[in-house]
Amino acid sequence: MTATHAGRAVAVTAAACAAVLATALPSSAINSYNSSPAPERTEVGALVVQYDNDDDPGTPDRVRWVCSGTMIDADTFLTAAHCTTDWPKGTTFHVSLDQDVQGALDEAAAAHPGDPDAVAAAVAVPGTAHNHPGYPGPSSDTGDISVVEVSAEATASRWDFTPATLPNAGQLDALGPQGLKDLDYTVAGYGTQEAQREPGGHTHPGGGERLQAPLSYNALNKAWLRLSMIGAQDNGGACYGDSGGPNFARIDGERLLVGTTITGDAPCYATNVTYRLDAPGARAFLAPFVDLP
Numbered sequence: 001m002t003a004t005h006a007g008r009a010v011a012v013t014a015a016a017c018a019a020v021l022a023t024a025l026p027s028s029a030i031n032s033y034n035s036s037p038a039p040e041r042t043e044v045g046a047l048v049v050q051y052d053n054d055d056d057p058g059t060p061d062r063v064r065w066v067c068s069g070t071m072i073d074a075d076t077f078l079t080a081a082h083c084t085t086d087w088p089k090g091t092t093f094h095v096s097l098d099q100d101v102q103g104a105l106d107e108a109a110a111a112h113p114g115d116p117d118a119v120a121a122a123v124a125v126p127g128t129a130h131n132h133p134g135y136p137g138p139s140s141d142t143g144d145i146s147v148v149e150v151s152a153e154a155t156a157s158r159w160d161f162t163p164a165t166l167p168n169a170g171q172l173d174a175l176g177p178q179g180l181k182d183l184d185y186t187v188a189g190y191g192t193q194e195a196q197r198e199p200g201g202h203t204h205p206g207g208g209e210r211l212q213a214p215l216s217y218n219a220l221n222k223a224w225l226r227l228s229m230i231g232a233q234d235n236g237g238a239c240y241g242d243s244g245g246p247n248f249a250r251i252d253g254e255r256l257l258v259g260t261t262i263t264g265d266a267p268c269y270a271t272n273v274t275y276r277l278d279a280p281g282a283r284a285f286l287a288p289f290v291d292l293p
Contacts, residue, residue, distance in 0.1 A: 030189050030211035031229065031268055034236035038212035039099050042161040043071045044188045044246055046101040046210075047079050047148065048124040050116055051091040060090050063109075063119045065101045065208065068189035068245030070164045070257055073290045074152035077127065078164075079244030080262055080275070081135040081146040093148050094124035097159040101190060102208020125154045132285045141223035141281045144262050146244070147289050164246060164257040166286070167278040168293050171251070172220055172258060183249045185215040185227055187272060189261060191241030207241050215247070218271060223279050225259040227272045239268035247274045 038044065046065040053062035069079035077095045084093060098104045104123040112118035120126070127150035132143035172180060192207040213236020215227040227247060229237025238245065238261045247259040259274030276282060283292055 030187065030191050030213055030242060031193055031231075031237045031239055033213075033231045034234060035211050035213040037099070038188050038210045041188050041210060041212060041246075042097060042159060043164050044210055045069055045071065045077060045095050045097040046124075046190045046208075047077070047083055047244065048094040048096050048101070048105075048120065049087065049091060050094065050120045052088045059116060060088070060092065061116055063105065063116050063123075065096065065105065065190060065241075067241065067243045068191065068261070069095070069148070070246040070260075071095075071097070071155070071161055072147075072166060072257065072286075073163045075150050075155065076163075076289050077148040077150060078246075078257075078260060078286075079146050079148065080260060081131040081144045082262075083244050084129040084131055084146045084148070085135070092120070092126060093129045094120050094126050095148055095150050095155070096124035097155070097161060098123065098210075100209045105208075125150050125158065127151075130289070132281075134281075140221075141279075142262075142275075143281060143285070144275055145260065145282055145285055147286070149289070164248075165254065166290070166293055167251070167256045167258050169278060169280070169283060171256075171278045172225060172276060173278075175251075177220075180217045180220060183217065183251060185217065185258075186212050186248045187215055187227070187236070187238050187242070187245065187261060188212040188248070189238060189242030189245030191239045191243075191245070193239060193268070213237055215272060220276075223276055223281055224262075225274045225276050227259075227274060229264070229268070229270055229272050231269070237268060237270075238264065238272045247272065 047067040067083035108119040108122035127148035131146045134143040137143040218226040
């Protein structure tokens with residue numbers, strides 16, 4: 001999908017704002033077909049951003065969720081670099097593991113009108129973003145990966161989760177094409193649905209609730225795992241707002257986080273392009289933050 005890092009927005013007034021899509025950045029979301037809620041995927045969360053939306057040099061005035069991601073240890077949230085770059089000065093990043101982050105934001109905005117700090121604190125824990133230093137790199141490996149370090153104590157006090165398990169170095173390569181085709185894949189995230197025809201053109205409804213859907217193998221490249229989202233093949237898929245979110249594969253009976261959603265086709269019907277987590281580029285970036293298998 002060629003898309004944006006924008007999910008759905010919440011103004012810090014009494015009412016929630018409508019979805020806002022930024023420009024020139026890739027992203028994704030969970031489709032309506034062959035998908036289901038994912039309350040059991042408690043390690044999967046949403047990236048929440050507080051930023052200046054009115055060019056006022058004061059406190060950043062808007063809070064919204066923008067992307068998806070995954071806890072990969074007690075204090076490290078994995079997402080995409082395009083989700084944590086190109087924000088106004090003073091932007092702060094937060095992580096929520098709520099099943100319905102949009103509902104939580106709506107409730108907090110109504111309870112704390114005009115108080116962005118209180119809205120952010122009500123729905124998420126604050127963190128510090130670290131982007132791949134080479135992002136954006138060449139198309140063969142863009143380095144589109146980021147982590148947000150949060151307080152382990154603050155996160156554990158609000159949500160009960162088991163961090164996702166990362167793959168071994170080169171584990172996907174070792175399986176070979178047939179082995180990769182035999183795996184069961186699942187994508188999860190908070191994104192919107194596939195394109196819907198409306199009187200004014202295509203729209204992407206939904207977003208803000210953690211969903212999951214099955215996928216099947218398409219292709220493996222140096223830094224990319226491509227997965228099919230074609231509904232006729234009993235697949236679901238990702239769309240706007242799912243960027244940075246997990247793509248799991250069950251290998252030898254173990255659920256592994258093998259890739260993060262980055263991009264795909266614009267209407268969100270065909271292919272999910274994910275950043276491989278067993279590849280050298282991703283592992284080199286993650287090594288200072290987590291214990292790699």
